[in-house]
Amino acid sequence: MSFLPAPLEPVRPGLLREVAPVTRLVVAVAWLAAAFVGVDPRVPAVLLMAAVVSLATLSGLPLRASVRRLAPLVLAAAGLALLTLVLHPTRTDPAAIVVVELGPLRITAAAASAALALALRLALIAVASLLVFGPSDPTTFADSLVQQWRVPDRFAYGTLAALRIAPYLAADWSSTRAVRRLRGIEARGPVGSLRVAGARLVALLVSAVRRGERMALAMDARGFDAGRRRTHFRPIRLGVRDAVVLAAGWAVAVVALVAGAWG
Amino acid sequence: MNASPSPVSTPAIPAGSLARWRTVDIVVVAVVAVAFGVVFWAWNYVWAVLDPVFAAFRPAQYLISGVWLMPAVVAPLIVRRPGAAVFAEIVAASVSALLGSVWGLDVILSGLAQGLGAEIVFAVFLYRAWSLPVAALAGAGAAVGMAVHDFPVYYPPSAGYDMGFYVPVAVAMLTSGVIVAGVGGHVLVRALARTGVLRGFPSGA
Numbered sequence: 001m002s003f004l005p006a007p008l009e010p011v012r013p014g015l016l017r018e019v020a021p022v023t024r025l026v027v028a029v030a031w032l033a034a035a036f037v038g039v040d041p042r043v044p045a046v047l048l049m050a051a052v053v054s055l056a057t058l059s060g061l062p063l064r065a066s067v068r069r070l071a072p073l074v075l076a077a078a079g080l081a082l083l084t085l086v087l088h089p090t091r092t093d094p095a096a097i098v099v100v101e102l103g104p105l106r107i108t109a110a111a112a113s114a115a116l117a118l119a120l121r122l123a124l125i126a127v128a129s130l131l132v133f134g135p136s137d138p139t140t141f142a143d144s145l146v147q148q149w150r151v152p153d154r155f156a157y158g159t160l161a162a163l164r165i166a167p168y169l170a171a172d173w174s175s176t177r178a179v180r181r182l183r184g185i186e187a188r189g190p191v192g193s194l195r196v197a198g199a200r201l202v203a204l205l206v207s208a209v210r211r212g213e214r215m216a217l218a219m220d221a222r223g224f225d226a227g228r229r230r231t232h233f234r235p236i237r238l239g240v241r242d243a244v245v246l247a248a249g250w251a252v253a254v255v256a257l258v259a260g261a262w263g
Numbered sequence: 264m265n266a267s268p269s270p271v272s273t274p275a276i277p278a279g280s281l282a283r284w285r286t287v288d289i290v291v292v293a294v295v296a297v298a299f300g301v302v303f304w305a306w307n308y309v310w311a312v313l314d315p316v317f318a319a320f321r322p323a324q325y326l327i328s329g330v331w332l333m334p335a336v337v338a339p340l341i342v343r344r345p346g347a348a349v350f351a352e353i354v355a356a357s358v359s360a361l362l363g364s365v366w367g368l369d370v371i372l373s374g375l376a377q378g379l380g381a382e383i384v385f386a387v388f389l390y391r392a393w394s395l396p397v398a399a400l401a402g403a404g405a406a407v408g409m410a411v412h413d414f415p416v417y418y419p420p421s422a423g424y425d426m427g428f429y430v431p432v433a434v435a436m437l438t439s440g441v442i443v444a445g446v447g448g449h450v451l452v453r454a455l456a457r458t459g460v461l462r463g464f465p466s467g468a
Binding site: 007028029032036039080084087088089090110111114115117118122125126128129130132133138141154155158159161162163165166169170173198201202204205206207208209210211212213215216217219220224225 | 285287337421
């Protein structure tokens with residue numbers, strides 16, 4: 001029915017499943033910040049190692065499925081790294097240390113280091129994303145955002161309700177193409193395909209707005225906007241585990257930055 | 264907190280800009296953003312397939328980047344509420360993050376930057392102007408947000424990128440932001456209004 005992939009779900013117990021989602025988010029953002037502050041490739045290397053180890057041992061996510069999820073990123077990271085390797089400004093600098101020289105291709109040590117750092121950083125983004133979003137479902141995430149970060153509950157749960165119809169919208173998007181094909185409407189040339197894409201987008205958005213209006217009506221009928229202060233059905237409390245994950249996460253970030261400074 | 268079943272007596276939602284959002288505003292913006300998130304999921308394949316083709320000349324690739332900026336213009340034009348641009352971009356980005364997109368976290372950061380870029384434009388007009396030129400400006404604002412995020416993250420100066428790269432890419436982003444997201448978004452909302460589906464909103468009245 002849908003071209004959307006099934007969400008990655010944890011299959012084993014793990015420490016990261018037992019902390020509040022915002023705890024994981026805070027640590028991941030700290031790691032990304034450290035990776036972008038540190039220019040030396042050692043910084044993202046240390047963080048990426050910690051992230052991969054956490055993914056394997058603490059997240060409870062199935063390893064093989066996680067690797068499959070990460071595979072496209074390896075391609076993208078390799079592409080960006082290659083670009084840096086070849087186009088780095090030191091390629092024309094006669095004083096730069098050269099690692100490889102093949103005809104017009106001149107790869108300097110500085111370029112190699114920058115390319116490695118960029119690739120490691122992008123890989124870190126991907127693994128950290130899995131660590132943040134993988135171990136718990138969107139509902140728990142919304143609960144945590146509302147309870148720990150005081151995100152307005154109507155926005156958090158309204159979004160959660162909307163997310164639930166993503167598969168239907170994906171089906172709508174596919175069916176707009178099927179209908180067009182059935183009617184024999186074919187895109188001709190770039191202008192034609194642009195027009196067809198626009199028409200499909202309008203059809204999709206009409207369906208989205210209708211579904212949204214119907215859902216809002218149903219939600220209001222059940223008192224969603226009653227104007228009362230909400231209590232929490234699934235309380236999430238920060239505990240010792242959150243403190244441990246937070247402290248360990250910050251420690252790893254500091255170690256990574258120190259390792260980079262030594263380089 | 265105590266869940267006492269008292270009658271409705273405490274209007275606890277404070278009077279403020281966010282409280283003026285009705286349920287239907289929240290849900291429709293969220294659903295429209297999810298719809299864009301779904302389109303992005305398909306669009307990401309296009310982008311990935313074109314990636315090697317465009318690697319030689321990056322600015323050309325960014326001529327189609329405006330598609331990602333559309334929710335930041337379309338959602339505010341529909342509901343006309345403060346915060347709609349940021350809210351829509353974050354939700355659209357979250358869809359791919361929750362589906363396990365390889366960029367996940369970073370997509371949310373970039374969504375935030377793009378949404379803020381458009382939001383600032385609508386705020387400058389005090390959330391009172393929704394014309395084509397304002398939509399085009401908002402598209403440009405979102406493109407600025409995109410540059411503010413993408414340049415340091417994907418093309419940092421430390422990796423050897425300089426003005427010879429940044430200027431043409433920024434021009435391509437702005438062009439695409441104005442034409443695809445700004446003008447395209449405005450045309451899209453007008454087409455939606457013509458179907459009658461926006462009757463419950465200021466944009467369809």
